[in-house]
Amino acid sequence: MLYLASKSPRRHELLGRLLSSQPGLEFGVLDLDIPEHPLPGEPAESYVRRVAREKAGAGLLKVVGNPAAVVLGSDTEVVLDDEVFGKPADDADAAAMLRRLSGRTHQVISAVSLVSPSREAQAVSVSEVTFAELSQSQIDDYVASGEPHGRAGAYAIQGLAEAFTTRLSGSYSGVMGLPLYETATLLRQFGVLK
Numbered sequence: 001m002l003y004l005a006s007k008s009p010r011r012h013e014l015l016g017r018l019l020s021s022q023p024g025l026e027f028g029v030l031d032l033d034i035p036e037h038p039l040p041g042e043p044a045e046s047y048v049r050r051v052a053r054e055k056a057g058a059g060l061l062k063v064v065g066n067p068a069a070v071v072l073g074s075d076t077e078v079v080l081d082d083e084v085f086g087k088p089a090d091d092a093d094a095a096a097m098l099r100r101l102s103g104r105t106h107q108v109i110s111a112v113s114l115v116s117p118s119r120e121a122q123a124v125s126v127s128e129v130t131f132a133e134l135s136q137s138q139i140d141d142y143v144a145s146g147e148p149h150g151r152a153g154a155y156a157i158q159g160l161a162e163a164f165t166t167r168l169s170g171s172y173s174g175v176m177g178l179p180l181y182e183t184a185t186l187l188r189q190f191g192v193l194k
C-alpha cells in the first residue's frame with residue numbers, strides 16, 4: 001500500500017495523475033508536521049534531501065505494523081545565490097522574496113524519498129527558473145492574489161506566476177512540488193508501478 005506523507009494539494013494532484021496510468025492503484029494520505037529549518041551551514045540540496053527523508057520516515061512510523069507499506073515524502077525549496085527561500089511567513093515576507101527573485105534566475109530543488117520497512121531510496125530534481133523584472137505594483141497585486149501563501153519562494157508556476165516566468169529548464173512537475181519522472185522511477189524500483 002502506497003502512502004503520501006504530505007498535506008500539499010499539489011502533491012496529491014500530481015501523484016494522482018501519475019498513478020492514473022495504472023487503474024486500481026490508489027494511495028493513502030498521512031498528515032504530518034515536520035519542522036523545516038536548514039541547519040547552520042547546511043547546503044541547500046542536503047537540506048532538501050534531509051527534509052524529504054524525514055517526512056517519509058515520520059510517515060512510515062505512522063503505519064508501523066504494515067509490512068507492505070511504502071511511504072513517499074517530498075520537499076521543494078527555491079534557492080537564490082545559495083540562500084534557501086521556503087514558504088513566506090506573511091505578505092511582507094512574500095513581497096521581499098519576489099523582489100529578490102525579480103529579473104533573476106533561481107533554482108528549484110525537489111527531493112522525493114520512498115521508504116518501506118526494508119528499504120529506502122531518494123531522487124532529486126534541480127530546475128532553473130528565470131523571472132522577468134517585476135514592478136512593485138506587479139508584486140503587490142500578486143501578493144494580494146493570495147497565491148504566494150504556502151508556496152516555496154512565494155510563487156506558483158502553475159498559477160499566475162507562469163505569466164512572469166521567462167524560462168524554465170528542468171522539471172515543471174518538480175517546480176510544482178513533485179518531480180514525476182523521478183517519482184515514477186522510484187515507484188518502479190519499489191514495485192509499486194509497473
Ligand SMILES: Cc1cn([C@H]2C[C@H](O)[C@@H](COP(=O)(O)OP(=O)(O)OP(=O)(O)O)O2)c(=O)[nH]c1=O
Binds near residue numbers: 005175
Ligand atoms: C516553487 C513552487 C512551489 N509550490 C509549492 C509546492 C509545495 O506545496 C510548497 C513547498 O513546500 P514544502 O515544504 O515542500 O511542502 P508543503 O509544506 O506544502 O507540504 P508537505 O510538507 O506536507 O508535503 O510550494 C508550488 O505549488 N508551485 C511552485 O511553483
